[in-house]
Amino acid sequence: MAESEYEIDLGNLLAFDRHHQFVSPSSSREEVAKKAIEQGTKLVQTIADALFALPSREDRDGPIVELPAPSTKLPREKPIPRPTPPTTWEKFAQKKGIQHKNKEKLVFDDVTESWKRRYGYDRVNDDNDLPIIEAKATDEVGKDPFAERRKEKKGKVDKQEKNRLHNLKQANKVGALPSHIQLAATSLPITGTQSMPKKISKDELQHVAGMASTATASGGKFDKKLPGEKAPKHEKKYRKFLPAVEGSGMGALEKQQNENVLNKLMSKHSHEILNVQKAVDMYNVKSDKKRKGGGGGGQQKKQWGQSSSSSKLKPNAKPFKKTSHKSPYKGKSK
Numbered sequence: 001m002a003e004s005e006y007e008i009d010l011g012n013l014l015a016f017d018r019h020h021q022f023v024s025p026s027s028s029r030e031e032v033a034k035k036a037i038e039q040g041t042k043l044v045q046t047i048a049d050a051l052f053a054l055p056s057r058e059d060r061d062g063p064i065v066e067l068p069a070p071s072t073k074l075p076r077e078k079p080i081p082r083p084t085p086p087t088t089w090e091k092f093a094q095k096k097g098i099q100h101k102n103k104e105k106l107v108f109d110d111v112t113e114s115w116k117r118r119y120g121y122d123r124v125n126d127d128n129d130l131p132i133i134e135a136k137a138t139d140e141v142g143k144d145p146f147a148e149r150r151k152e153k154k155g156k157v158d159k160q161e162k163n164r165l166h167n168l169k170q171a172n173k174v175g176a177l178p179s180h181i182q183l184a185a186t187s188l189p190i191t192g193t194q195s196m197p198k199k200i201s202k203d204e205l206q207h208v209a210g211m212a213s214t215a216t217a218s219g220g221k222f223d224k225k226l227p228g229e230k231a232p233k234h235e236k237k238y239r240k241f242l243p244a245v246e247g248s249g250m251g252a253l254e255k256q257q258n259e260n261v262l263n264k265l266m267s268k269h270s271h272e273i274l275n276v277q278k279a280v281d282m283y284n285v286k287s288d289k290k291r292k293g294g295g296g297g298g299q300q301k302k303q304w305g306q307s308s309s310s311s312k313l314k315p316n317a318k319p320f321k322k323t324s325h326k327s328p329y330k331g332k333s334k
Contacts, residue, residue, distance in 0.1 A: 006046045010054070011070030015043040082176040087167045127153075206230075 008015045022035060056063040086094070093100070106115045109124040116124040133145040171177050209229070213220040242253055 006043065008046060008050050009070060009072045010047070010050055011068050012072055012074065013047060013067075014072055015047050015050075017043070081179070082174060084171055084176045084178075085174055087170075088163065 005019065006015050006017055017039070020039060022032060051065060054065040054067075056065045058064075092098075103118060105118055107118050107124045108114075109116045109129075111125070111129050116122060116126075118124060127146065127149050133149075135145070139145065168177065168181065213223060213229075216223060242257075
């Protein structure tokens with residue numbers, strides 16, 4: 001096919017053939033791919049020949065040519081961004097005739113005698129580099145000048161952030177938000193699904209706000225409330241206690257509570273509530289400690305130790321059964 005039959009747009013590095021037709025759809029996929037590669041190779045070679053035909057100038061990296069203006073209008077995926085409205089400062093500067101001048105990034109610092117940045121970290125005339133601040137006649141006694149400077153700096157930062165948000169609101173009214181903010185506002189969920197994030201309801205917002213307000217050591221008791229903020233709802237039941245001061249009906253309430261406890265202990269399934277074996281073991285341990293801590297001769301301690309195993313309570317023994325102990329002095333004459 002002759003070179004003149006190709007349409008070439010060097011501005012977009014584009015070439016195409018309007019008269020080319022692929023083989024019939026009944027052909028195999030491999031054959032169609034082979035034909036497409038062959039045709040694409042011819043088009044790329046045509047673009048390369050047209051580029052080398054343009055006037056060029058020599059450079060150490062090779063010949064350089066200047067591309068002509070594009071002749072093919074390619075469609076855009078996104079609409080053309082609207083012009084951003086001027087900010088408050090830009091309006092003021094335009095009214096007063098103030099022109100923007102680019103300042104040098106590095107400035108000589110007289111305090112440290114070195115070149116530093118004009119803005120940002122380790123900047124020139126940084127308050128952290130000043131060991132002493134000269135007092136003025138208007139300064140109040142007892143005030144920290146370093147704290148005053150930090151407070152003034154924080155106020156400037158807050159004011160700048162307020163102005164930035166105001167400019168974004170004005171740009172949003174005309175639909176001229178920056179691209180990165182539009183992307184963040186319309187981004188898909190992190191899970192990668194194609195579904196848009198669900199709109200949060202008022203109840204869900206109140207639930208999250210309640211959780212955040214009670215996520216402190218005091219449970220939000222001593223935190224400052226926002227204007228219009230309601231107290232979080234207590235979904236669980238409150239524990240009820242008897243009043244500390246005696247009044248009418250106090251005796252009946254206390255009697256009722258004691259009866260409930262006794263009924264649980266005396267019921268048929270009381271062994272599931274009270275661990276009898278553990279109670280018996282605790283009683284035996286206390287009895288042994290009392291015997292070991294008491295006075296007496298060595299022979300009496302030995303005899304008590306021999307009979308201690310028989311005198312221990314057992315959970316299966318009858319509670320009122322009397323145990324007899326033989327006296328070690330029986331049958332001996334005084």
